[in-house]
Amino acid sequence: MxxxxxxxxxxxxxxxxxxxxxxxxxxxxYVDILIIGCGAAFEPPPKxxxxxxxxxxxxxxxxxxxxxxxxxxxxxxxxRAAAAALIAVE
Numbered sequence: 813m814x815x816x817x818x819x820x821x822x823x824x825x826x827x828x829x830x831x832x833x834x835x836x837x838x839x840x841x842y843v844d845i846l847i848i849g850c851g852a853a854f855e856p857p858p859k860x861x862x863x864x865x866x867x868x869x870x871x872x873x874x875x876x877x878x879x880x881x882x883x884x885x886x887x888x889x890x891x892r893a894a895a896a897a898l899i900a901v902e
Contacts, residue, residue, distance in 0.1 A: 819836060825851065826858070829857070831868075834897055843870055844871060845870070845873060845887065846871070846896070847894060847897070848896070849878070849879070849898035850877065852901040852902075854875065877900070
């Protein structure tokens, strides 16, 4: 999800999140912060993900999906360069 558009993301669980699955967000040159909603309950990020994103110049903010939605809205209100990748919850 970007400030100006939403893109389908075919990831259903945190373990499936990779740099490749986040390629579109990483490629967006204006994204400095990537918020990932890992689902209904917090799970740690996959090994190497934070470092891989940092190498691309993107800071990772990892949290459950509810918190990620709220945080993304705050960052947008502050005109921050953020994107969100959210695993849907029921």
